Amino acid sequence: MSAVAMQHKALKQWPVLAQDTVPLALWCAQEIASATGGKASGDFLVSGVEMDSRDVRFGDLFVALKGEAMDGHRFLDAAFVKGAAAAIVDRAVPYPHVLVKDTGAALVALAAAARKRTDATIIGVTGSVGKTGVKEAIFAALERSSRGNTHRSVRSYNNHVGVPLSLARCPARSEYGVFEMGMNHAGEIDALTRQVRPNVAVITTIAPAHIENLGSEEAIADAKAEIFAGLSENGTAVIPADSPHFERLRGAAESSGANIVSFGAAAHADVRLLDAIPREHAGALVTCEYGEGTQRGRMCFTVAEPGEHWIMNALCVIAAVRAAGGDLGAAGLALAEMGGLKGRGERHQIAASGDGKALMIDESYNANPASMRATLAQLGTTPAGRRIAVLGAMKELGDFTAQFHEQLAEPISQAKVDYVILVGEEMGSLARELGKGSGGSLGFDGGFAHCMNAGEAMELLDDYGVIAGDAILVKGSNSVGLGKLVSRYTQLSDT
Template identity: 35%
Template sequence: MKFTTKWMAAYFPEYKGAADTEIPIHHIYTDTRQKTDRGLFVPLEGETFDGHSFLKSAINNGAVAAFWNKEKPIPEFVPTDFPLFLVDDTLIALQQLAHTFRTEINPKVIGVTGSNGKTTTKDFIASVLSQNYKTHKTKGNFNNHIGLPLTILSMDQTTEVLVLEMGMNHFGEIERLSFISEPDVAVITNIGESHIENLGSREGIAQAKTEILAGLKSNGKVIIDGDEPLLAPLHTREGVLSCGFDEKNKFVLSDCKMDDTGTRFTINQNINYMIQVPGNHNVKNASFAIIIGELLNMNQEHIQEGLSSIELTGMRLERITGKYGTTILNDAYNASPTSMKASIDVVKELPNFSRKILVLGDIFELGALSEMLHRSIADAISEPIDMVIAIGEEAPYIVEEMKKKELAIEAHSFKTKEEAVDILESTLSEETVILLKASRLMEFETLLEHLVEKE
């Protein structure tokens, strides 16, 4: 049980039905297609839908109470004792309920934002902290103004640490999430180019990401990518801990060594750790978790156990064995210029492969800067990369720029994924590693149908 309708009535005192009785609420949800046991239904409204229209379905599928916009008539089919909490806006009510529940349970809240690496960092943090604390984290990408409140409301009452991913598309969105969650620790993973179409510049993106400080507890800590110049103004702020490869940082990363088992690295020249995923960018993601573990009085052994037992959300440098023993790195969940370059660097550094192939697709939401930023990807491409396959409307600019730079690397451009299949299948072998990287809407994971044996 999360709470009762009587508990809710203290915070939402305008209601119909038997809301002042002890009716237990086990789940809070917005989708009436899912069956639930003792659920609170939240009917959200959008441009093309109105959740209020589905109240009957919600009741039939297990709802025992609901929020209700007070401006809307109550349907005749609603039982007179069915609790309806009358509010001005059901979305705001959901967010208020989440904030109230967060305050009631009072776990340590870790908020994670940034242009790239949010989900991987969240997974590292949750895996490390779960070694010592009962930990709840954002599932999948439930990181917006709806998903974050639902994540808070899905935690168990005994939760000790809550790890929340915070995403955004526009100014003001992270600020709202920060006020809802009131983080004890805020993490800014980096500043890239994602959503630059909406935010105008990398400076605008940095401004939007630092909104996470708005709801930070008065004694809260902020952990930042200390190598990012746009976050430099935060270095002198009280409670800020910087992390990165530059020696000016409070936590300095060094001696990164990558092999088939993962990546080893050192913090502050005397503490050694290992992660089972490749790449310097993942070293930095893991270091945020290490720092938080230390803040919460964890020892090095337990922190390492958490790093080693991580279960990463899918399509983040996910290693898959394809046909003929080919190694495929499925990093196709999403992309920005920064994250694409980081993934290319990983492939370049991977040992024990005689053939390295990049399959790169369009990066969306770059606006007027799209051509320039796609062309900039070519700056990261060099030996030992053997082949580049660019797919989409914008990705071929990468190949154009490679030819302009006269790079001696085989390169091909295609408008569609289907056109690229034949040449891609011809490269498969045990000595080959293939990177799949593109924005989510490109759905690059469908290429796996041609690269992996059917079960």
């Protein structure tokens, strides 16, 4: 048989799935009206759902949300100029639309209809650290094995608006859906998980993020464990075996009737780390085992992302994909090809004085004590002529603010950082700790400077100078605005 004939035969044998008979359009006018209890102005089809007129693409349904300071109806003209096919509105407008009483409630109702109509296996992801990266890695793994029929929440759309928006965007043809859920206060994930109703609920880790609002790590663990409340019948909870809150999380999962799968280095972990060999430039070669008894299996794969925290993230991904019935081989390949996300580990080669480039590690989107320590440790293992850290304040730490900032002195010293730029008022306690003098008990021999905002941080980095071979970590809470610093240096490198 010729090669061409074999290819034709393979095409004929390509499996036909139930999803293939579902219409390609995301929503039609009557489906939207039925889901929201609204009235359609006429017939139309939409291919996406958007709430920000600046992000509208051709064929989108624009939801004119109303907030305390903003009314989406003001941006209807802009949305339709960008190519919107229709809108959800609470007043008559001269565009194709569905008229409802409350556009926010309509979005939630549309999300509920999307969840009800899909037969996809749904994975929900939360955690104090790593949830966006883990969500993206699970998506990449399942996307490989589902012929592109995997949906996920984009960016960090993980709150009371982002989650229903992500659900409303879920195509009926999806085989898998991966949704991130975040919170600042107790009760928030409970509300989100009851919308998502995951088949697999994942907690990446527990750390003192948002401790200002919750008061203790135990309370944070309880708030994250709310994700189990929405689990579908016979659902699976994926939890970190190495966490000091493991028993607390397991108890919450058991109370929800969940099957439990744990991951980590602990001997009792269901997906257990056996070995991790660092690679020369970044990442690691990881060996793990999984399953029970005679069904115990073993796999070896590469993790492209640097840092020990990504080894644990990878085990979490393997556990989640296996719980969802996905392809573990595809998961291994996805982990080997993962690149850093913008603001969450993306790496840039930037212009520098001397012969060559400098490395800038963009972690500017988020920061808490656990992620600060993890990324500083990563910086410490990064080959570099000099190591520079631009560290923005960590927010929502309440009474623990001074303590957690001050405690960063140790990982800075261990990472052998040559120069530290501290940004924000909250960094004052760390500046005082570092200022106790080089060669002291801290063992910190580098230089440091303290400033109040991203603009001043840029000036300080300019004054210090970036030379070839430098490795520069930029990390802080998003509100500090260090993404502007990253953009400036990467844009200079592109010119």
